[in-house]
Amino acid sequence: xxxxxxxxxxxxxxxxxxxxxxxxxxxxxxxxxxxxxxxxxxxxxxxxxxxxxxxxxxxxxxxxxxxxxxxxxxxxxxxxxxxxxxxxxxxxxxxxxxxxxxxxxxxxxxxxxxxxxxxxxxxxxxxxxxxxxxxxxxxxxxxxxxxxxxxxxxxxxxxxxxxxxxxxxxxxxxxxxxxxxxxxxxxxxxxxxxxxxxxxxxxxxxxxxxxxxxxxxxxxxxxxxxxxxxxxxxxxxxxxxxxxxxxxxxxxxxxxxxxxxxxxxxxxxxxxxxxxxxxxxxxxxxxxx
Numbered sequence: 436x437x438x439x440x441x442x443x444x445x446x447x448x449x450x451x452x453x454x455x456x457x458x459x460x461x462x463x464x465x466x467x468x469x470x471x472x473x474x475x476x477x478x479x480x481x482x483x484x485x486x487x488x489x490x491x492x493x494x495x496x497x498x499x500x501x502x503x504x505x506x507x508x509x510x511x512x513x514x515x516x517x518x519x520x521x522x523x524x525x526x527x528x529x530x531x532x533x534x535x536x537x538x539x540x541x542x543x544x545x546x547x548x549x550x551x552x553x554x555x556x557x558x559x560x561x562x563x564x565x566x567x568x569x570x571x572x573x574x575x576x577x578x579x580x581x582x583x584x585x586x587x588x589x590x591x592x593x594x595x596x597x598x599x600x601x602x603x604x605x606x607x608x609x610x611x612x613x614x615x616x617x618x619x620x621x622x623x624x625x626x627x628x629x630x631x632x633x634x635x636x637x638x639x640x641x642x643x644x645x646x647x648x649x650x651x652x653x654x655x656x657x658x659x660x661x662x663x664x665x666x667x668x669x670x671x672x673x674x675x676x677x678x679x680x681x682x683x684x685x686x687x688x689x690x691x692x693x694x695x696x697x698x699x700x701x702x703x704x705x706x707x708x709x710x711x712x713x714x715x716x717x718x719x720x721x722x723x724x
Contacts, residue, residue: 437466437478446476448498460496460503472522472699474499475548477506481517488512493520493529506546506553507531513563515539521577522699525549528556528577538562541572543582543601556582557601566592576616578658583617598624605635614654618661621678625653630666632678644676644683655695657703659720665696665703673705 437446444466447456462480469478476496481489493507509531511517518529527546532539543556561569567589573596574585582601587594598615599606605622614625617635624631628649632642646653646668655667662678665686673686673693687693692708703718 437469439466468519470520470522477520477527479517489517491517523577523579530572530575539571578617580617580619583615585612613652614656616656616658618658620661623656623664625656625666627652632676642678642681657696657698667693667695
């Protein structure tokens with residue numbers, strides 16, 4: 436976990452057996468996000484904004500060797516944002532955006548955790564003259580089944596937002612998207628008021644779940660298996676969806692505050708805060724048959 440302070444950021448590891456905290460990295464820069472898998476931690480560091488933009492770097496720490504290295508660097512200019520890293524079991528991925536007054540080039544990059552090689556997958560160009568034309572990437576999600584993109588398609592200044600997989604298996608115009616995730620044959624979408632589970636290439640009906648109110652947000656989508664999904668309804672409860680049985684049920688009680696769930700290395704983790712007490716919950720998942 437990391438502690439973002441006013442003039443520095445500190446990354447800690449916590450030994451659950453010894454119940455001991457250890458500082459593994461400290462920097463004068465801000466850390467807006469961190470993720471990881473296995474022995475690797477990956478995070479984004481951002482410098483203080485300047486008149487031209489915000490300089491960023493993507494760093495990696497190997498916990499077994501304590502080696503820190505920089506994987507990528509850049510500068511977010513003209514209202515673009517620093518990258519967001521996503522990880523699968525074998526790789527990490529992010530989108531860089533090189534922007535000028537005339538155009539923005541968005542490039543999807545993948546980083547092999549085994550070989551240490553960075554590979555550009557695809558680039559998209561948005562021209563930003565009198566009218567906008569081309570494609571702009573907002574967010575991406577990665578999984579062992581491939582990359583999913585949430586993009587804006589501009590044609591002569593007109594804009595539609597599209598959710599699409601990089602392999603072409605799924606493409607749909609959609610607005611108001613808050614969160615999304617993909618497993619092998621399903622795509623899960625979170626919007627205001629609804630969770631939508633759409634089959635990809637299957638002759639099945641879509642499972643729709645309506646939240647307690649139309650303004651309640653759906654986010655924190657995590658596939659436990661191809662047909663088992665956990666998500667957060669609002670900020671008070673985690674829900675469990677069984678796509679095979681077409682059912683949705685509460686996973687937690689209605690709490691004061693429930694964090695976004697995290698799924699990594701066979702464990703589902705979330706925290707519950709009630710008044711002044713916060714409790715971390717770790718659920719070990721059993722192998723599916």
